[in-house]
Amino acid sequence: MSGLAATARTWGEMIKFSHSVFALPFALLATFLAARPARPTPLELLLVLVCMVAARSAAMTFNRLVDRRYDALNPRTANRALPAGRISARAAWGFFAAAAILFHLGAAGFWWLSGNRWPLLLAPVVLAWLCFYSYTKRFTAWSHFLLGAALGVAPLAAWIAVAPHTLGWPTLWLALAVVTWVGGFDIIYACQDTEFDRAHGLHSLPARLGVAPALWLARAAHVAAVCALIAVGLTAQLGMLYFVGVGCGAALLLIENMLVRPHDLSRVNLAFFTINGVVGLVLGLLGIADVLLT
Numbered sequence: 608m609s610g611l612a613a614t615a616r617t618w619g620e621m622i623k624f625s626h627s628v629f630a631l632p633f634a635l636l637a638t639f640l641a642a643r644p645a646r647p648t649p650l651e652l653l654l655v656l657v658c659m660v661a662a663r664s665a666a667m668t669f670n671r672l673v674d675r676r677y678d679a680l681n682p683r684t685a686n687r688a689l690p691a692g693r694i695s696a697r698a699a700w701g702f703f704a705a706a707a708i709l710f711h712l713g714a715a716g717f718w719w720l721s722g723n724r725w726p727l728l729l730a731p732v733v734l735a736w737l738c739f740y741s742y743t744k745r746f747t748a749w750s751h752f753l754l755g756a757a758l759g760v761a762p763l764a765a766w767i768a769v770a771p772h773t774l775g776w777p778t779l780w781l782a783l784a785v786v787t788w789v790g791g792f793d794i795i796y797a798c799q800d801t802e803f804d805r806a807h808g809l810h811s812l813p814a815r816l817g818v819a820p821a822l823w824l825a826r827a828a829h830v831a832a833v834c835a836l837i838a839v840g841l842t843a844q845l846g847m848l849y850f851v852g853v854g855c856g857a858a859l860l861l862i863e864n865m866l867v868r869p870h871d872l873s874r875v876n877l878a879f880f881t882i883n884g885v886v887g888l889v890l891g892l893l894g895i896a897d898v899l900l901t
Contacts, residue, residue, distance in 0.1 A: 617688050618702070628884040630761040631659050632891020633785050637762035639898040640777060640843055641769040646899075650720060655765050657713035658726070665706035666737035666757070672699050673741045681803050707734060717768045726768045733760055744804075748815040751797065752828075755790035759783070777843035784835035788860075788886070791828030794821050795867050796879045819869040829860045836890070845894070846901050852893030856886045 638647045638655050647655075671678070671689050679690035688694040714726035740757045743750035759782040766778045797804070797811040798821060804814035813821040836853045839845070863878040863886075 617693050620688060628887050629789065630663070630758040630785065630887070631656075632887040632894075633781060634659050634761040634765040636891050636894040636898075637765040637778065637781055638769050639895050640781075641766040641773055643773075643898065647769055651717075651769055654713050654716045654720070655768060657716070658710055658764070658768070659761060661706045661710035661713055662734060662737060665703050665710060665734060666740070668699055668703040668706065669738045670741040672696060672703070677807060677809065680807065681800065683799060683803075710734060714768070723768065723771065725771050726764070729764070729767070733764060736760065744809050744811065746810065748810040748812050750810060751793040751812060752786060752790035754793050755786035755788070758789045759786040761785065775842070777839050780835050780838040780842060784832050784839060787828045787835060788832035788883075791825040791832065791860075792863070792879055792883050794825040794828070795863070795875060798822065798867070798872055799875055817869075818872075822864070822867060822869060826864050829864060833857045833860065846897050848900065849894050849897035852890045852897075855889050855893070859886045859889070 634655055635652070638652060641647075642651070671687065675687075675689045675696070678684040678687050685691065689696065689699060711727065711730050714730040717723045717726045737757050737760070740750070740753050743753045747753070762781045762785060763778060766774060794812050798813045798818050800809075800811070801813040801818055803809075804811050811821075812824055815821075816824070833853065833856070836856065837850075840849050840853060859882050863882040866874040866878045866882075
């Protein structure tokens with residue numbers, strides 16, 4: 608049993624399964640907003656969850672596969688499962704294929720459930736976009752916001768899956784909030800690899816501009832994210848509970864940006880995972896609660 612637990616932990620670490628708390632709360636919030644004035648069914652919620660986890664697992668595995676040469680060279684990432692040899696490339700490709708198939712099956716579930724073919728038709732495009740992100744650091748310093756755009760697909764896709772006829776400004780504002788939020792915290796995370804990226808011809812805003820200017824761009828992105836979240840509440844006519852969540856999220860983002868300094872990156876992991884995980888959970892839970900109570 609301990610061997611199975613260790614194997615599961617190794618795979619979970621490779622795909623950073625715990626990082627699902629970043630985009631999943633926004634996808635679930637979009638699901639509840641799209642279904643108004645009714646409520647999403649348990650099966651709809653299950654299908655959204657399956658699609659989210661499967662698509663993210665496929666994309667993260669693909670990222671680890673195409674980046675394994677760089678990961679092996681970087682002291683910060685050399686101990687990851689693929690470069691360290693704890694998972695073979697063949698096994699990882701098999702896992703990628705299984706996750707991709709599961710994602711398409713989940714998308715097909717909406718066709719079976721409600722006759723909505725859009726999720727299945729768009730599933731290959733979405734998966735291709737998620738995988739494309741893995742190459743962007745090779746040619747653009749703005750890859751952080753392309754990662755944001757990859758995760759920003761989550762609420763948009765969930766909305767299309769549940770009620771494509773209700774797409775509107777709240778959908779777009781919610782997607783933009785995810786794009787700028789993720790782009791901002793990925794800039795912070797990339798500060799750890801500034802010198803490595805420069806030495807190996809990889810592109811990032813910290814490598815291109817320097818750590819201090821890049822951190823100011825991260826702050827600006829997070830201000831834009833808060834503004835977009837406010838716009839979601841206004842256009843979707845949400846109540847006080849949602850705006851309390853936005854206020855809490857704004858306070859947490861302020862703390863996150865105060866934790867990281869140009870000459871002190873020791874708290875990047877705290878800022879990146881812990882605080883952003885709480886931001887996603889708080890906004891998602893309070894937003895859904897607001898929808899349920901109004």
